[in-house]
Amino acid sequence: MKRIIALLLAFMMVLSLTTTITASAEEKIKLTFFHRWPNEPKGPYMDEVIRKFEEAYPNIDIVVIDPVLNDSYKEKIRVLIGSSDIPDVFMSWSGSFGANLVKSGRVLPLDDMIAANPEWSGKIIDSQWGPFQYDGKQYGIPWSMDGKVFYYNKTVFVELGLQEPDTWDEFITVLKTLQENGYPHPISAGFQAEWAVSHYLGAMVQRRVDPDVVTKDYALEGDFTDQGYVDTLNSFLELKEYMNEDPNSVDHSFARNLFIDGESVLCLMQLAEIKRVEDGADFEYSFFDMPALPGGLGDPDELEGAPEGMMISAECEHPEAAAEFVRFFISEENGALMTKMTGELSCVEGAVNPDSVSTPIQLDAVELIKKASGTTLWQDNAVDATVASAFMKGGQLLYTGDKTAEQVMEDVRAALELAKQK
Amino acid sequence: MMMQRTTRLQGKKRQKTPWSAYLYVFPMVVLMGVFIYYPIFVNFYYTLYNFSAFSLSHTFVGLGNIRLLLSDPVIATALRNNIFYCLISIGFQVLLALGLAFILEEPLYRRFSTVFRTTYFIPVLISMTIVAMLFMQILSPRGLLNSFLSLFGGKVRTGWLGRSSSAIFCAIFMSQWHSMGYTTMLFIVDIQKIPTELLEAAEIDGANRIQRFLKIVVPLVREMFFVVMVTTVSGAFLVFNDVYVLTRGGPGNSSTTLAVYMYDMAFTQDRMGYASTIAILMFVICVILALTQRRLLRTGKG
Amino acid sequence: MKKVTCSVKKKKIGFPKFNSSRNQWTLGTVIILFFLLVYFVLVIYPLIWMILSSLKTEREFFRNIWGFPAEFQWENYSKAWSMGISDYFLNSVFVTACTIATTISIAVLAAFGLVLYDFKGKNLILLLGMGGMMFSAQVALIPLYRVIQNLRIHDTYWAMILPYTAFRMSISLLLIRSYFLSIPREMYESGVIDGCSSLGILYHIYLPMSKPILLTVSILIAYYSWNEFLFSIIFIDSRALKTIPSGLMVFRDALNTDYALLFAGLTISALPMVLLFILMQKQFIRGLSSGAVKG
Secondary structure (H helix, E strand, C coil): CHHHHHHHHHHHHHHHHHHHCCCCCCCCEEEEEECCCCCCCHHHHHHHHHHHHHHHCCCEEEEEECCCCHHHHHHHHHHHHHCCCCCCEEEEECCHHHHHHHHCCCECCCHHHHHHCHHHHCCECHHHCHHHEECCEECCEEEEECCEEEEEEHHHHHHCCCCCCCEHHHHHHHHHHHHHCCCCCCEECCCCCCHHHHHHHHHHHHHHCCHHHHHHHHCCCCCCCCHHHHHHHHHHHHHHHHECCCHHHCCHHHHHHHHHCCCCCEEEEEHHHHHHHHHHCCCCEEEECCCECCCCCCCCCCEECCCEEEEEECCCCCHHHHHHHHHHHCCHHHHHHHHHHHCCEECECCCCCCCCCCCCHHHHHHHHHHHCCCEECCHHHHCCHHHHHHHHHHHHHHHHCCCCHHHHHHHHHHHHHHHHHC | CHHHHHHHHHHHHHCCCHHHHHHHHHHHHHHHHHHHHHHHHHHHHHCCEEECCCCCCEEECCCHHHHHHHHCHHHHHHHHHHHHHHHHHHHHHHHHHHHHHHHHHCHHHHHHHHHHHHHHHHHHHCCHHHHHHHHHHHHCCCCHHHHHHHCCCCCCCCCHHHCCCCHHHHHHHHHHHHHHHHHHHHHHHHHCCCCHHHHHHHHHCCCCHHHHHHHHHHHHCHHHHHHHHHHHHHHHHHCCHHHHHHCCCCCCCCCCCHHHHHHHHHHHCCCHHHHHHHHHHHHHHHHHHHHHHHHHHHHHHC | CHHHHHHHHHHHHHCCCCCCHHHCCCHHHHHHHHHHHHHHHHHHHHHHHHHHHCCCCHHHHHHCCCCCCCCCCCHHHHHHHHHHHHHHHHHHHHHHHHHHHHHHHHHHHHHHHHHHCCCCCHHHHHHHHHHHHHCCHHHHHHHHHHHHHHCCCCCCCHHHHHHHHHHHHHHHHHHHHHHHHCCCHHHHHHHHHCCCCHHHHHHHHHHHHCHHHHHHHHHHHHHHHHHCCHHHHHCCCCHHHCCHHHHHHHHHHHHCCCHHHHHHHHHHHHHHHHHHHHHCHHHHHHHHHHHHHHC
């Protein structure tokens, strides 16, 4: 009897050991690194840079924590930050997401490191620093930059003699012309995943509503009563008749496919998607920033799309080594490699160059980002999740006809109350 | 008889080694205690607080979450959807499945019935995630359903999953597609236990097919009927996978269910206290159903 | 009920087998057959479509939704397999195997203890053991999430195996216990006479006799843990640990629009249970139906 109990116990213990055994201690400096790209094409890129780094710094060993996708990453990084095994180096979004991490007090301010390496830090595109500054300190190094813009089919635009619109009225005129000329659904959109709604609304709210009001409201100190929000939602609804049927029923990649297939002429996409469009489209295309909204109080030259960057743990035992790793990662050479391998735009000046791009359009994209007067954060990163969700769900219900713009804003205000209670 | 036997045995063992008895049940008690009973118990306490998954600070809100629950319009939508789920599932997975089982067991159809019932059972074997991803493509504007409908004229490009009027019904009918073969199989197993002589005799007495079904089959599968009924109903009130994968509760919250809404509150909005309160609502529904089942089974047996 | 059966049997004696109306085709029965066929097509066609689509190119999938692929793209399968399905597949196998092992070991021990011994609190333990059936995972998810975190097994295989075991315990215990109850106690006594310890009796006498029920229970557990979704999306973050149902979500996101590849992945993932069913149809149905009746 005892033997069998012992056997059972041994079986249990063996099972539990398999999950707890970890690498034994070693002489090398060990840095843990957490990112969120398990898949192609960024996963292999990360592996490649890590390989190069370990080759160049044989005394440092990078231990990658098994990467997880978006939502899981958000959750897991918060868990890790709250726990004792916070990774030494990790990726973060800018804006409120980074702010929450910084609030924990466990993220290292990097101002000294930046000042000590002026030649390196001077090469990072200026406009990208801001979103990682909290309380006047720099907590993250911008790594990749992005922007949300309307891609348009240039071939069709030229054929019909259309210009890039600057204002909302011009925009609607363009859409009408397209509709009259054989494109019943000139814009393709996929709102099945909620974030796609928030990318429209974030940019449009910035264009329309007084920036001071937005700042206050997003910080949960306002009341979301500005008429501008209702107007924004109504403008958003105006686009419905130019879109594919039931945009709520398809996801963003489906919308992109409609654009690539030439069924639609416009699609709101990230600059990081150039490579995907390039692979499929057999026409010329370009892009323009979200047009100014009627009665708009926000700067119409801002560009929506915040950078992602790298942070270092305040509890890292080898901050110099970690800084070395960050500088290695965010360098002209590896930025160029990123653009080449993944199509993402590096924040390092000169990394996106004629040699690293797969199409000259990526150079235009960098110009567009540099030209922008500022960065509008993604709405779902800029405001509390409950409020953001009310906007996104509201946007969907606006399109199904279940809610009016006023009703959506009522929901947003209700969400605000809940968010304050958190 | 069996009772006597075990009692005798237990009586014998009583003085000998009672402690080893505890050793035998110990792992089970610990496991179920930690993973089932403790969470259920603590859940009641959780509803009194507002808290986030990642911080230790709890704010006491008393019955605030329950009050919120009662006035939350999304809860009403979710309950309505769960009730739709329930009613339609009863129609297909209980009533229709019973009829189907009877038909498949009729001698007239026997030569096809193996093929039919095996095929009907195949969806049961396929994980709901797979089924939902398949149905997303079938129901997409350019999907199989629309290209089928387009055969009857016109170019149909309806986004079935993108309309608040149809999204939840897409999920419900997908669920019937997935599970009807299962309940049919259960009824078939039960009908096969009915002695054939019984049905043949009824026929000699002049009972037609419908009478045989109502007078003989239905009373004899009554117990299974209650079982299937209760599992179907509780399944309908707890449904998560189907809706989560197919629509994620959208557009808006129009196709959400209690479980999906709870998940959303807990893991996307980080409102853990409120999510626990939604769980309590499901718990109450669950317990009521379980008690009903026991009562029904008792009358079913009697 | 007994009475009816008796009288029927009596009746039957007097009548030879006859050609009943049940075997004649009428308009009504043909219409019913038609509906059976419609349901048949409704079930089988999407599955065939899934398989056909998995053999198309991405473009064909969009442009030619009905037709046959011009050329069978078998490499979709090897691509899908190497793009992650293989990992999810092996994880599912591992987690399912472990869940079966732990559930059966614990349930067998508990059932044996409950059948053979009488002790204080036995009824309570029996009630608790069976009571688990009343509750499904959804009703206490948040505290369970906390428990998993506090035990520091979040994002490990244990975060699936242990809850699966707990939630399959009641039904397994019920089935195994009622089987043990039907084993004559003389078997136990003969074991005692042979000088076996009680665990020895369990191992050498009870277990070999219980093979059919253990197989049934195993199938029941396998069906559950192979398809479980809620725990595996909440308790597991790492792609490397995901099982098929949750891994497919990652797989889909990673693909963007290559639906043909997605369908190849879906087909591979659907296959094992279908094969298991085909190989062990009888046991499978017995397993699922006893699971339903008792659970």
